Amino acid sequence: MNFRRLTILLFGVFLVSSCGDDDNAEPPAELVKFEPAKFLNYQWGNSTDDAIGQKYLLIEPLLLKENIVTAGKQGVLNVYSLDKGKELAEIELDEALSGGVGGNEDIWLVGTRNGELVAISGKDYSILWRTRVPSEILARPIIYRSIAIVRTSDGQILGVNTTTGEVSWNYSQTIPALTLRGSSAPVLARNYIFTGLENGRLIALSPIDGKVAWDIALTVPQGRSEIQRIVDIDGQSVLYGRNLYATSYHGRMAAIDVTRGQFLWARPFSSNTGVSVDEDAVYSTDDRSHVWAIDRNNGATLWKQDKLQARSVTRPVILKDYLVVGDYAGYLHVMSKSDGRFLARIQVDEEGILVPPVVHNDRILVLSRDGLLESYTLEDVVEYSFEEEADF
Numbered sequence: 001m002n003f004r005r006l007t008i009l010l011f012g013v014f015l016v017s018s019c020g021d022d023d024n025a026e027p028p029a030e031l032v033k034f035e036p037a038k039f040l041n042y043q044w045g046n047s048t049d050d051a052i053g054q055k056y057l058l059i060e061p062l063l064l065k066e067n068i069v070t071a072g073k074q075g076v077l078n079v080y081s082l083d084k085g086k087e088l089a090e091i092e093l094d095e096a097l098s099g100g101v102g103g104n105e106d107i108w109l110v111g112t113r114n115g116e117l118v119a120i121s122g123k124d125y126s127i128l129w130r131t132r133v134p135s136e137i138l139a140r141p142i143i144y145r146s147i148a149i150v151r152t153s154d155g156q157i158l159g160v161n162t163t164t165g166e167v168s169w170n171y172s173q174t175i176p177a178l179t180l181r182g183s184s185a186p187v188l189a190r191n192y193i194f195t196g197l198e199n200g201r202l203i204a205l206s207p208i209d210g211k212v213a214w215d216i217a218l219t220v221p222q223g224r225s226e227i228q229r230i231v232d233i234d235g236q237s238v239l240y241g242r243n244l245y246a247t248s249y250h251g252r253m254a255a256i257d258v259t260r261g262q263f264l265w266a267r268p269f270s271s272n273t274g275v276s277v278d279e280d281a282v283y284s285t286d287d288r289s290h291v292w293a294i295d296r297n298n299g300a301t302l303w304k305q306d307k308l309q310a311r312s313v314t315r316p317v318i319l320k321d322y323l324v325v326g327d328y329a330g331y332l333h334v335m336s337k338s339d340g341r342f343l344a345r346i347q348v349d350e351e352g353i354l355v356p357p358v359v360h361n362d363r364i365l366v367l368s369r370d371g372l373l374e375s376y377t378l379e380d381v382v383e384y385s386f387e388e389e390a391d392f
Contacts, residue, residue: 028328029289029309031345038322038334038344038378043363044085045374048078060100060140060355061367062108064122068358069101071110072371077101077120082360085375089125093118100185100355102141102148107162109148111137117150117160129165133158140185142193144207149186149193157186157195159210169210173197184274189239194258196233200248204258214261219251235274235284236315236356240296245282247271253284253294265299273315273356276323281337283323289313291325291340305340308333314356319378324364326353332366334378348374 048070062069067088071077075093080086096113103109107128108120113136119128135154142149147168148160155175159168175198186195192213193205200219205212218233230249237246243264244256253269256262270287277283281302282294289311293302312328316335322343323335330352334344349368358365364376 026310028311029307031331032307032342034342034345036344036381039381040332040334040344040346040364040376041379043375043377045372046078046080046085046087048072048076048367048371048373057098058100058138058355059097061358061365061373062101062103062140063358063360063365064105068360068365068373069108070367070371070373071097071101073097075112077108077110078373079125080373082363082365082375085373091120091125093127098136098153099138100140102143102185104143107143109141109143109150111141111150111152115152117141117148117165119148119162119165131160131165131167133167142186142188144188144193147207149188149207151184151186151195155198157193157205157210159207171203171205171210171212173199173201175199184234184237187237187239187244190242190258192258194237194239194244196237196246196248198232200233200251202233202237202244202246202256204261216256216261216263218246218254218266219248222250232272234272236276238275238277238282240277240279243296245275245277245296247273247275247284249287253282253299255282255296255299267294267299273313276316276318278318278337283316283318283337285313285315285325289327291316291323291335293337293340303340305335305342307342312352312354314353317357317359319359319362319364322378324357324359326355326357326366328352330368332357332364332376344378346376348372 069079075095075097077091079089098113099111106122110118115133115135117131135152138153139151146162148162150158156172184196186193193207196202202218203215233248244258247253249272250270252266254266255264271284273285275282275284285291289308291305314326316323316325325333330349331347349370349372351370367373
């Protein structure tokens with residue numbers, strides 16, 4: 001491991017503990033008390049065979065129609081049914097993994113620490129092929145028709161044939177001297193790939209041949225130190241209609257018209273978690289773990305929830321009229337989309353939650369650092385009086 005790579009890894013760990021404070025690690029906020037209006041009803045849970053541990057690895061699970069596929073740092077994949085949480089398969093790759101599980105019902109893709117892309121059959125769980133890539137894969141691969149889109153940590157984007165494993169095309173840009181440890185997963189829509197880069201730029205590529213449709217700067221590096229000049233677009237971007245919503249670290253949140261590659265609005269914002277979007281708002285967690293709702297049409301602030309400051313809060317995910325986030329201490333928090341007030345809370349695993357929860361229909365699936373996978377539903381709080389209980 002060279003010095004530059006070590007610096008990136010250490011800063012990633014520093015980021016987790018301090019939530020982006022450049023001067024020192026501020027203590028996590030104490031949890032505030034509130035009157036619950038909802039409760040998280042436990043459905044099932046499983047301890048997966050491979051945890052993330054203390055590594056700063058966003059190894060996100062793959063949600064399928066009826067199953068969910070998890071993976072851990074040591075290369076064990078587990079397949080569970082969504083309804084009862086029954087384990088259907090355990091797949092050992094004997095390779096340290098570096099990024100989340102990508103793919104579809106037929107083929108699953110994972111990246112290894114030593115720079116391999118591994119394809120696994122979604123039917124019989126066999127290894128279909130392995131392909132060497134330039135460096136480790138930190139972002140979840142995605143599939144367009146018969147082409148897998150893969151981002152590597154050295155700033156390259158590859159198109160890989162899903163049948164043969166051969167690299168069809170390659171796009172690369174020079175990355176800055178210092179970056180956060182992570183990469184945003186590409187967004188595939190309107191027959192283009194939209195992705196943010198470590199240098200603060202957003203690009204649109206053809207998934208067929210990797211040609212650039214447009215290239216714009218979401219953020220321009222500023223500041224005197226290398227840390228101050230970090231402008232990675234590491235979090236999840238979202239396409240809603242024809243507008244792409246994205247954030248960068250030490251930079252901005254913006255809406256871009258993807259048909260023209262032009263900004264609709266932009267505002268100062270620093271985040272490495274990315275966004276979730278609905279018809280009204282863009283939701284994001286900033287580098288101090290404040291959760292925001294931003295007007296989707298003009299970028300104005302709708303509300304901010306700052307009571308989880310410095311708790312390393314995940315990207316908020318949407319469940320109907322609610323937002324769900326996890327934090328460093330393993331708490332799952334449910335907030336109202338309309339005003340950010342707390343509605344429910346439960347501690348899943350004291351080892352912490354690093355990857356965003358996953359929503360499937362009315363279920364919330366959460367994977368902890370320690371490899372605990374649990375499923376919850378959000379229910380109304382029912383109040384009973386002593387007189388009502390005495391009648392039974």
